[in-house]
Amino acid sequence: MAYIAEVRAAAGHRPLIFTSASGALVNNQGAVLLQERADTGNWGFPGGYMEYGETFVQTVKREFKEDAGIEIEPVRLLQLQDSDQYTYPNGDQVQPVNAFYLVRALNHQHFATKPTETVRTRYFALDGQPPRFFNHQHANMWEVLQATLSSK
Structure with missing residues (x-):
């Protein structure tokens, strides 16, 4: 997050394009893991x-461990997203270019999540939903995940 903080310190709240990665971990019952975000209180995919x-x-692996406490590896790129724009509660504006992956857990070990990111x-x-x-x-x-898994 140091890079984002440095860029924001220079740019303020003005609109920026950032790259991101997120993942969908589906359990044996066909349910997907989501995180309740500390910054907004809403639900989203770890990333x-x-x-x-x-x-x-590398980003999806690091972020998934920080957000969900699970070491993963990407199985398949599901979508590259680039059409959304968002304003965070603090006023930061962003257009994220996001790589969305289907992922699998590497082991059953669970790590502590960042309380500043995940409730x-x-x-x-x-x-x-x-x-x-x-x-x-x-x-x-x-x-995208629903469509991908229903087509199998």
């Missing part, structure tokens, strides 16, 4: 912004 020098794969994690059945998504991008990821 976040790329640090300078990282790849999308809790929970599995949601794909035939339902969490009470409120973080933004349109996460709602779109939900639809």
